Amino acid sequence: MILMNLEIDNLYAFKDFKINFSYPKKIVNSSIPEEHLSGYPNFRYKKVNILMGANASGKTTLGMALRDIFNFITQNSTANYLKDSIRNDKENAYFSVDIVLNDDLHKQSAPKKQLYRINTIFQPLQDTETELKINISIQRADIHKKDSYESAVGKLKEVKYEYSLGYQAALKEIPDFGWYFALTDGVTQGLVRNMNLEEDVVVYDKVLRSLDPDILSVKKVEGVENSFVIHKNYRDILVQEGEVIKNSKLSSGTIAGIAVAEIISAIKANRYGFYYFDEKFSYIHSELESAFILTMIYLLRSDTQLFITTHNSEILHLDLPKHSFTFLRADPQLEAIHPEDIIKKHDKSLYHAIRNDVFNSVPSTDRIFELLEDK
Secondary structure: OEEEEEEEEOEOOEOOEEEEOOOOOOOOOOOOOOOEEOOEEEEEOOOEEEEEEOOOOOHHHHHHHHHHHHHHHOOOOOOHHHHOOEOOOOOOEEEEEEEEEEOHHHOOOOOOEEEEEEEEEEEOOOOOOOOOEEEEEEEEEEOOOOOOHHHHHOOOEEOOOOHHHOHHHHHOOOOOOOOEEEOOOOOEEEOOOOOOHHHHHHHHHHHHHHHOOOEEEEEEOOOOOOEEEEEEOOEEEEEEOOEEOOHHHOOHHHHHHHHHHHHHHHHHOOOOOEEEEEOOOOOOOHHHHHHHHHHHHHHOOOOOEEEEEOOOHHHHHOOOOHHHEEEEEEOOOEEEEOHHHOOOOOOOOHHHHHHOOOOOOOOOOHHHHHOOOOO
């Protein structure tokens, strides 16, 4: 599954929010290989998405919204998560999402790639109503060899389904797809959790020993599913299902490293295809953060997509295309800024653009220094 476009209104903290993940022009000698659908060289998408912005600019909220939208579309949960996230229950709430999926519904030996547009409106409840009214329209287009995202959008056609059966019948027209979210709300969720610790333990060992030189080795716990032991000098620490038992014995950076190891092992095994990794580098040195991010990028397979949120401006020095970065700001409502739309060709430095607050995304320090006025 590839996410191409998202629009949200009156859900979570979003008001008339739009963010796009296509880019118009092929980049020669790009540091990110295969940044297009496999077999469709004109259908370009942002394979790597590094989201930056001040506190409360929407980085985590965007991940939460996508997670709940994906769960809703694949009917892995009810509409309650989205219902509870409506900002103003007196007005319509809305999301529209464009995603690329394989046509697995027809069990073809070589599934076609299709572009889906799912538009969903949540109507406000009237005084006597208790059940949320949900209107869904689904559009679909086959993607052909010479198509770009823009040309495929022009061919979208309504998918016919039996309206009388409710929105669930409409959602059955959409093939299943997988994802991985590691968010700062404490929830790590993949549609299918299928860890093979025999293979993954090598990743955990290398990641955690990079973060803590006191770690001697990481070993699988035989006979216990999804568990491993961190061997340190004079003590062992057990990790089960990604949770550290008595985690006070590990530094914050090493605990964060467990999440890093999990996503790297998932990317390496190509388990999900879509990855959203939110603010997990806060306790990790910037040099190691850069190394981990580059490792994730180079391990990505064809037709996969990675989202990483960070506050670390040093990441802007990585050799990545400008379109790999998106800056979020709340001014006054949440907004996505694409630097490739603003910075001219001859101006190559995103780092200096941020230092000069070109995107108006740097947090204001005025109120902090106001505390000194009465001194």
